[in-house]
Amino acid sequence: MEKRAFLAVILSIAVFYAFSMVFGPGKKPLPQKTAQEAVSASAATTPAPEPAVPPAAAANGAAVQTSQAGARDVTVDTDLYTAVFSSRGGSLKTLTLKKYREENTPTASQVVLGIHSDPSLLNFSTRATGINLPDGTVFQPDADKITLSSGESRQLTFNYVSGQGFTVRKVYTFAEGSYGIKLDTQVFNNSAAPLVGAIQQVMTYTAEHKVKNSRLDVSGSYIYTDNSLKSDKTKDVASASKKYDRNILWSGFADKYFLSAILAEKGSISSVEVKKNAAGFLEAIVTAPQFTINPGHAATVSQRLFVGPKDLDILKAQGDSLEQSLDLGWFTVIAKPLLYTLKFFHRYVGNYGIAIIIITVILKAIFFPLTHKSYKSMKGMQKIQPEMNKIREKYKNDRDGMNKAVMELYREHKVNPLGGCLPMVVQIPVFFALYRALMSSIELRHAPFFFWITDLSDKDPYYITPVIMGITMFVQQKMTPSQMDPMQQKMMLALPVVFTFMFLSFPSGLVLYWLVNNILTIGQQMYINKLVKD
Numbered sequence: 001m002e003k004r005a006f007l008a009v010i011l012s013i014a015v016f017y018a019f020s021m022v023f024g025p026g027k028k029p030l031p032q033k034t035a036q037e038a039v040s041a042s043a044a045t046t047p048a049p050e051p052a053v054p055p056a057a058a059a060n061g062a063a064v065q066t067s068q069a070g071a072r073d074v075t076v077d078t079d080l081y082t083a084v085f086s087s088r089g090g091s092l093k094t095l096t097l098k099k100y101r102e103e104n105t106p107t108a109s110q111v112v113l114g115i116h117s118d119p120s121l122l123n124f125s126t127r128a129t130g131i132n133l134p135d136g137t138v139f140q141p142d143a144d145k146i147t148l149s150s151g152e153s154r155q156l157t158f159n160y161v162s163g164q165g166f167t168v169r170k171v172y173t174f175a176e177g178s179y180g181i182k183l184d185t186q187v188f189n190n191s192a193a194p195l196v197g198a199i200q201q202v203m204t205y206t207a208e209h210k211v212k213n214s215r216l217d218v219s220g221s222y223i224y225t226d227n228s229l230k231s232d233k234t235k236d237v238a239s240a241s242k243k244y245d246r247n248i249l250w251s252g253f254a255d256k257y258f259l260s261a262i263l264a265e266k267g268s269i270s271s272v273e274v275k276k277n278a279a280g281f282l283e284a285i286v287t288a289p290q291f292t293i294n295p296g297h298a299a300t301v302s303q304r305l306f307v308g309p310k311d312l313d314i315l316k317a318q319g320d321s322l323e324q325s326l327d328l329g330w331f332t333v334i335a336k337p338l339l340y341t342l343k344f345f346h347r348y349v350g351n352y353g354i355a356i357i358i359i360t361v362i363l364k365a366i367f368f369p370l371t372h373k374s375y376k377s378m379k380g381m382q383k384i385q386p387e388m389n390k391i392r393e394k395y396k397n398d399r400d401g402m403n404k405a406v407m408e409l410y411r412e413h414k415v416n417p418l419g420g421c422l423p424m425v426v427q428i429p430v431f432f433a434l435y436r437a438l439m440s441s442i443e444l445r446h447a448p449f450f451f452w453i454t455d456l457s458d459k460d461p462y463y464i465t466p467v468i469m470g471i472t473m474f475v476q477q478k479m480t481p482s483q484m485d486p487m488q489q490k491m492m493l494a495l496p497v498v499f500t501f502m503f504l505s506f507p508s509g510l511v512l513y514w515l516v517n518n519i520l521t522i523g524q525q526m527y528i529n530k531l532v533k534d
Contacts, residue, residue, distance in 0.1 A: 071138055074156060077147045078176055081308070089125030089202075090139040090158035090170040095307045097258075104446040104455045113258055113307055116219075118204035118281040123260060124305065126185060129287070130197020131166055139170065148176045165191025172305075179308030180318055183262075186300045189293040198270070198290045199301045201262055205253035205282045207234040218440075219255035221274045221284055222325055223248065229324050232274050234282055241275030248272055249320040251286050254310065257442040262286050263304040263320045309442045312339055328440055334433035339441050346443075352456055353449030356509055359434075360516040367427055368524065375528050384409060431514075438509045449512065456509035463504050465511045470500030472518035479525045 071088035084093040094114040101108040117123050120136070127133050139158035146154050158170040166189055173182035189195045205221070221232040226246040236242065244251075248269040252261025262269070270289045277283040291299040306318050315323040328335035338359065345355035364371075387409055395402035438444055444457045452462055460466060473496040503511050 072141060074141045074143060075145045076156060076174055078174060080179060085156065086122055087139045087141050087158060088136055089122060091122035091125040093122055097308065100309060111258065113260055116206040118279050120279065121202055121204050123203045125202045126170060127200045127202060128197050129200065131195060132162060132164055133168060148174060150176060152176050166195055179306055179314060181305040183303045183305055184300055186298055187291065187293060188298045189295055192295050195293040199288045201286045203253060203260065203284045207276060207280050207282055215256045221282055222254050223251045223272055224321050224324050229327060234276060237275050241273050243271060243273045245271040250322055251284055254325055256440055257310055257445055259310050259325050260307045263306060263318065263322065265302040265304060268301050268303050311442055326440065328436040331429050331433035331436060334429055335437045338434055339437045343443060351449065352444050352447040353512060356513050357516050360513050363430060364517065364520045370426060371524060372528060375525065434513055435510055438507045444509055453508045457507050459505050460508045460511060465508060465515055466500055466503040469503060469511055469515040469518060470496045472515060472522065473499055476518050476522050479522065
């Protein structure tokens with residue numbers, strides 16, 4: 001729907017200017033980290049800071065030495081979310097966001113992340129190369145429930161002791177007031193020979209959503225690698241997997257509003273492979289640099305997790321360019337400053353609708369010189385229209401002579417045939433940038449304005465603002481000087497009708513912008529008309 005609306009706007013504006021033209025007067029790249037920098041210790045040079053066998057694991061002995069043992073769930077409760085971890089793979093089962101709901105009603109269910117992952121391979125499941133740590137390995141948790149108090153930081157530890165001379169420990173660290181989770185994966189060599197391998201964290205995501213939801217229409221795999229954002233849908237990896245191995249800062253799965261990702265710390269992600277697994281799910285295998293651990297030593301891979309909203313400020317605070325996951329399309333360079341500006345005014349006025357109105361007024365003031373010039377140019381073209389008709393009649397069989405006479409007429413009256421449309425075209429990127437900002441930013445999701453408009457990211461439920469917008473567009477067009485003949489003018493008057501129907505399904509925040517812009521334009525044209533008469 002979003003693509004169709006976007007194309008419709010482009011075609012409508014193109015038609016408008018086609019008629020005017022045809023029938024009118026003529027960061028530096030980060031260095032790659034080595035494996036020794038990515039793991040906290042190399043067995044060949046540094047003794048393990050922990051004992052070769054972690055106490056918690058040793059105490060449980062054989063109970064954790066099999067990958068087929070029964071899995072347990074562990075609940076972690078913070079002010080922002082309630083997370084359920086599974087001992088199978090030491091993974092994240094679900095995470096319920098306390099401040100976000102699926103629908104814009106107080107009784108709607110809270111947003112739950114993780115429910116779209118492969119049930120047999122949950123997010124952040126740990127496997128390894130070089131050592132026998134397969135999918136589904138059951139770890140031993142050190143708690144059944146953790147509740148964080150205000151300002152508190154707590155840890156959840158999963159241990160696995162293999163029967164082959166190594167131990168794996170996963171330590172999750174949670175902080176009150178943050179969606180970020182620190183993850184340290186430690187490998188202890190309890191054998192008599194060196195261990196060589198690499199830790200892998202696995203994430204999965206559904207290939208097809210059973211319930212149609214505009215939020216999920218843009219979901220898929222996202223990786224920030226080599227200073228650019230790469231995205232993959234199921235169709236992109238249906239026949240072959242994709243592998244990324246250049247300066248990877250983070251990898252994850254996201255929809256329009258929410259993101260689950262694993263972030264590198266000191267180069268702790270060496271590669272990411274995205275594929276469609278045997279169960280039909282998208283699978284991202286995040287591999288750390290290779291380790292070498294001598295007997296009696298240990299190595300640690302430190303990474304960070306983010307499971308939460310794609311709020312621009314929250315993402316930016318995580319570092320590693322995580323804010324790049326908010327993909328605003330072709331006009332990102334304009335859309336992000338607009339979004340920052342919206343958030344700035346919202347902090348003062350407390351209403352995103354009013355913030356949109358303030359931005360509209362500011363943009364109108366910025367573009368006033370261009371619009372003024374455009375309007376004067378159209379007025380000038382309107383004045384010379386009778387002489388243009390005479391030239392066309394006189395040189396109707398001599399195109400070269402007609403063009404020469406027309407150019408001479410332009411020079412004589414100091415008018416520019418393109419002056420009426422080019423300044424207006426400059427504003428089109430701003431419109432589309434704001435469109436993407438309103439459609440894709442979680443800040444405006446469920447944000448109310450006044451009266452019946454309770455969600456600026458959704459359409460007007462009663463279609464009142466689109467209809468008023470269409471009326472103002474009609475008034476504005478009637479006030480705009482035109483050099484078209486009566487038939488062409490009638491055809492152009494159909495544009496307000498087209499735009500009205502098109503805007504019925506647009507976010508009410510965007511309709512509000514267009515409506516206020518039209519009202520300001522009408523006032524501006526009245527002012528310029530007065531100046532021209534004076």
